[in-house]
Amino acid sequence: MSTESKPTEEKSCEGENACGCQEKEGTKTSRRDFLLAVGFGLNAIAAAMMGIPILGYLLSTFAKKYPLQFVSLGPISKFPEGTTRLASFKNPYNNPWDGQTADIPCWVRNINNTDFQIFAINCTHLGCPIRWFEESKLFMCPCHGGAFYENGEHAAGPPPRALYTYPFKVENNELFVQAGVMPTLGRTLDNEKAKQ
Amino acid sequence: MNGKALLDALNGVYAWFDKRLHVTELFEHTAGHPIPKSSASWFYVFGSATLLCFMIQILTGIMLALVYVPSAAEAYTTLEYLTFKQDLGWFLRAMHYWGSNFMVGIMLLHVTQVFLFGAYKYPREITWVSGVVLMVLTLGLAFTGQVMRFDEDAYWGLGIGAAIAGRSPGIGEQLVYFMLGGPIIASESLSRFFALHVFVLPGAVLAIVSIHLRMVLTKGINEYPKPGHIVRKETYDQEYAQIIKKDGIPFFPNGISKDLIASAVVIMLILFCAAYFGPKGPLGAPDPTQIDTVPRPDFFFLWIFAVAALMPEYMETFMLLVAPPIGILALVLLPFINNTGEKSWRRRPIAVMTVILIYVSLGILTYLGQTSPWSPDMKGWTSTITPREFVEGRSPLELQGLAVLQNKQCRNCHAIDGIGGMRGPDLADVGSRLTKDQLIRQVIQGGGNMPAYGKTLTPNEVDAVVAYMVSLRAANTVPAQDSTYPAKPPVENKKPEGYQKPTEESHAASPAAHSGS
Numbered sequence: 001m002s003t004e005s006k007p008t009e010e011k012s013c014e015g016e017n018a019c020g021c022q023e024k025e026g027t028k029t030s031r032r033d034f035l036l037a038v039g040f041g042l043n044a045i046a047a048a049m050m051g052i053p054i055l056g057y058l059l060s061t062f063a064k065k066y067p068l069q070f071v072s073l074g075p076i077s078k079f080p081e082g083t084t085r086l087a088s089f090k091n092p093y094n095n096p097w098d099g100q101t102a103d104i105p106c107w108v109r110n111i112n113n114t115d116f117q118i119f120a121i122n123c124t125h126l127g128c129p130i131r132w133f134e135e136s137k138l139f140m141c142p143c144h145g146g147a148f149y150e151n152g153e154h155a156a157g158p159p160p161r162a163l164y165t166y167p168f169k170v171e172n173n174e175l176f177v178q179a180g181v182m183p184t185l186g187r188t189l190d191n192e193k194a195k196q
Numbered sequence: 197m198n199g200k201a202l203l204d205a206l207n208g209v210y211a212w213f214d215k216r217l218h219v220t221e222l223f224e225h226t227a228g229h230p231i232p233k234s235s236a237s238w239f240y241v242f243g244s245a246t247l248l249c250f251m252i253q254i255l256t257g258i259m260l261a262l263v264y265v266p267s268a269a270e271a272y273t274t275l276e277y278l279t280f281k282q283d284l285g286w287f288l289r290a291m292h293y294w295g296s297n298f299m300v301g302i303m304l305l306h307v308t309q310v311f312l313f314g315a316y317k318y319p320r321e322i323t324w325v326s327g328v329v330l331m332v333l334t335l336g337l338a339f340t341g342q343v344m345r346f347d348e349d350a351y352w353g354l355g356i357g358a359a360i361a362g363r364s365p366g367i368g369e370q371l372v373y374f375m376l377g378g379p380i381i382a383s384e385s386l387s388r389f390f391a392l393h394v395f396v397l398p399g400a401v402l403a404i405v406s407i408h409l410r411m412v413l414t415k416g417i418n419e420y421p422k423p424g425h426i427v428r429k430e431t432y433d434q435e436y437a438q439i440i441k442k443d444g445i446p447f448f449p450n451g452i453s454k455d456l457i458a459s460a461v462v463i464m465l466i467l468f469c470a471a472y473f474g475p476k477g478p479l480g481a482p483d484p485t486q487i488d489t490v491p492r493p494d495f496f497f498l499w500i501f502a503v504a505a506l507m508p509e510y511m512e513t514f515m516l517l518v519a520p521p522i523g524i525l526a527l528v529l530l531p532f533i534n535n536t537g538e539k540s541w542r543r544r545p546i547a548v549m550t551v552i553l554i555y556v557s558l559g560i561l562t563y564l565g566q567t568s569p570w571s572p573d574m575k576g577w578t579s580t581i582t583p584r585e586f587v588e589g590r591s592p593l594e595l596q597g598l599a600v601l602q603n604k605q606c607r608n609c610h611a612i613d614g615i616g617g618m619r620g621p622d623l624a625d626v627g628s629r630l631t632k633d634q635l636i637r638q639v640i641q642g643g644g645n646m647p648a649y650g651k652t653l654t655p656n657e658v659d660a661v662v663a664y665m666v667s668l669r670a671a672n673t674v675p676a677q678d679s680t681y682p683a684k685p686p687v688e689n690k691k692p693e694g695y696q697k698p699t700e701e702s703h704a705a706s707p708a709a710h711s712g713s
Contacts, residue, residue: 061373088485093379099269100483101351101382121487126504127359128352129487131574136605137652142490143356144505145570145619147647155647157570160509165365181379185369 044114066093068167068178068192073108076175079116084109084132084150087118092180106166106177107139109150116175119152120164127184130163139163143167164189211538222637227452229413230444232436233639234420236451239313241458242306246334248459249299250401252466253337256292257394260306264344268383268482271346275478296338298466300496313532314539315418317427321531325405328337328527333401335496340393342494346386352491353379354381356504363513369622381484417441421539428536441527489576498499498565499558505570569618576608576617583613586624590667597664600657604649612668631676635662 069092079085087108094102107130109117119139121129128143136154139148146157151164164183169176183189214220263282265274270472278285307327308649310316316324343350358381361371377384419439445451476494480486507515541548573580582598590598601607601623604610621629630638639658642648653661 012260054265059374061377062370064373066373066379086485086487091380091382095383097267097269098382099267100271100481101268101380101385101483103483103485104380105485105487120482122355122359124697125359127355128491129355129484129489131487133577133605133608134601135577136608136649138605140572140574140608142571143352143501144568145572147572149647149651154643155642157511158505158507158509160512182355182358182372182376182381184362184368184372186362186364186370186372 019187026061066181067105068180068189070169070176071175073106073118073175076113076170076173078111079108079110079175081113084134086132087177089177089179104179105129106179108175114170116168117152118166118168118172118177120189122164122183123159124154124161124163124185125157125159127182160185161188167192209569210387220512223448226413227448228446228561230440231417231447231451232419232439233443233445233451236445236454237420238454238458239309240417241455242302242309244455245304245458245462246299246303248462249295249302249466250405252295252463253292253299255397256288256295257398257655259288261394265384268346268386270643271386272478272481273343275345275347279475279478283570285371286475287470289475291466292485293475294466294469296341297469297495298332298462300338302462307331308555310418312405312541312544312547312551313418313421314427314535314544314547316531317537318429318432318531318535318538320411320415320418321535324531325528326408326411327542328524329404330401332524333397333404335395337401338396338494338496340389340397342497343386343389344393346475346482348480348482348486348489349477349491349493351381351482351484352489353493354385356491356493360516364517367552374633418539419690421541423538423542425539426537427539432536488574490564490571492568495562499561500565500566502561502568506564507570532658549663567618571617572608572619573617577602577605580607580612580616583615586612586637586668590664593660594664594667597623597660597662600661601652601664604653604657604661609646623668625669625673627666627675628673629676630665631678632662632666633678634676635665657662 005072071089071092073079073087073089078087085108086105088103088105091098091102091104107119107121109119111117119130123130123141123143123146125141125144125146128141130139130141130146130148131138137148137150139152140158141147141159144158146159147155148154148159148163152165166189167178169178178192181187181189258277263274263278263285265271275289278289280286310324310327342353354376358372358376361375362368364371373379375385375388376382377388416436419436472512480489492498503515504512538544580602582602587595587598601610606623607616609617611618611622611624613624615621626635636658637655638646639645639662640648649658669675
């Protein structure tokens with residue numbers, strides 16, 4: 001294709017031999033080349049018309065924000081003062097065919113009935129589910145040996161930071177967690193204050 | 197009709213079709229193409245065996261797709277149905293699982309053989325590069341296949357993938373959503389990996405395999421390298437043509453016999469493993485609220501799992517995000533950096549050492565990934581026993597310390613005489629390594645990758661647990677001594693009988709004992 005002459009376009013004279021001898025044929029050549037150019041051009045437009053919506057569909061998550069939303073964890077009486085307990089909630093962003101994967105666990109630490117800490121289940125190292133050990137007051141990760149203190153601070157192992165915490169609010173003795181995304185180092189939830 | 201007439205008639209039919217389908221020509225250019233006689237070797241069967249595994253994966257994969265439902269709500273149920281109810285479903289799952297193990301394994305043998313035999317050198321650069329792409333695609337199939345087995349390991353495996361993606365600078369958050377198809381691991385995550393596993397990656401493999409095989413036909417299969425036989429760009433093509441002319445045999449039927457035998461052996465091995473070991477999993481349901489889980493990747497990714505645990509924190513993001521592309525790039529560039537020269541592994545010691553180093557590293561890392569000594573033993577504090585000699589003869593305070601050690605979950609990370617977690621040091625002889633003061637400091641402040649227990653233990657509990665640990669040492673050893681005090685000769689010269697209660701004098705670290713000296 002590249003050696004084919006296109007006298008009607010300036011840059012097409014790269015294939016000198018073909019260009020030189022075919023130029024004399026005049027209108028016949030340019031008609032053929034014109035049709036070829038139209039053929040390529042139309043297909044380029046068609047490809048763009050098809051490709052743009054496909055890419056838009058495929059990459060649509062890049063434009064999404066997923067702001068955190070309040071979800072109830074139940075009455076605060078479920079979380080006695082001074083304890084750290086496992087709770088779970090239905091993720092606010094879910095599909096009917098999510099099954100059990102829409103149920104997201106979290107650790108609720110009731111410090112003094114007004115101050116709470118709600119930790120994401122995901123270890124800050126590589127996202128494995130951390131477990132609470134009441135006696136030693138530690139969260140331990142089963143994957144690579146990360147450990148965290150009861151306030152979420154890093155205690156041991158490879159995790160690069162403290163546990164992720166969800167914003168929350170207490171209304172009428174009911175605890176609401178502001179959640180919706182799996183926290184990662186890409187979105188740590190650190191600066192997402194609870195909006196009352 | 198006599199025999200000759202029948203033969204003529206059949207030949208006529210064949211000629212009629214051949215004139216239209218060009219079968220003879222196709223055969224001459226493909227299966228019948230000449231190969232060097234030397235390459236009809238047992239070392240050259242791994243490529244065709246890998247391709248065979250891929251065919252088995254396609255066949256068994258289609259069979260599984262007849263039942264499997266790629267929906268987060270249904271996948272696990274259909275896996276259980278496949279395994280326990282569908283007739284021979286367990287066997288098809290097992291064949292697919294073992295087929296993947298064999299495919300990855302034989303592919304690695306193939307890459308190693310091609311590397312050691314210098315087959316990537318001039319003029320087969322594109323053959324090698326397309327092979328590298330196939331290797332990446334195959335590993336991609338292996339990883340996405342793990343996700344298809346949508347159980348707890350698949351769920352948390354996706355979590356690890358998302359956590360890695362989230363480390364990308366700048367676009368981490370968006371990459372996580374792109375990978376998962378949403379903000380959490382859920383239905384769209386599974387659908388994405390299903391599309392990759394079933395459509396995108398196998399399609400790409402088929403396309404690249406066609407290039408790979410085309411290159412094998414156009415540039416010929418590598419002759420069995422002779423030590424001292426140097427590849428030069430100016431002469432190699434001629435030399436190869438000479439080899440084909442002099443020693444060439446058609447691949448079919450003369451050169452294929454070892455490939456055929458290897459194929460049959462591979463199929464039988466897959467069938468044997470499938471029948472004997474069965475399919476893997478599914479493990480527990482992909483229910484994130486069920487956190488009593490110990491996620492592990494499949495065999496071929498355990499080494500990465502081990503690297504993630506062992507490398508220092510400052511290099512983690514680099515190793516997880518940048519090192520893999522660099523490794524692949526190095527493989528792609530290999531034939532251009534090392535384009536000519538010696539082919540035989542007998543004259544390429546660095547190549548041989550590289551292979552040994554890589555396999556030893558992978559082997560050790562896989563072993564470590566399998567045992568994961570860095571993970572706390574989550575049930576260590578409830579399930580471990582304390583051997584008799586570590587209990588016998590202890591004072592009440594020391595026994596209380598033992599109870600603290602057990603109840604405060606110390607044994608999730610610390611073994612006593614090999615029983616318990618391996619995260620921290622074994623405590624069986626800690627009394628001969630650390631003095632009482634050092635033990636108190638270590639328990640209260642932590643350090644050296646141990647959490648601090650100052651806030652968790654009462655002073656009485658610290659006293660007790662330290663008293664117990666001071667008593668932990670082999671019968672014929674002295675307690676650890678503080679180097680700032682002069683050593684005293686061992687007081688007791690009695691022959692030790694099992695555990696001996698340390699006397700006041702043997703607490704060499706005690707300043708009072710040395711006040712007079």
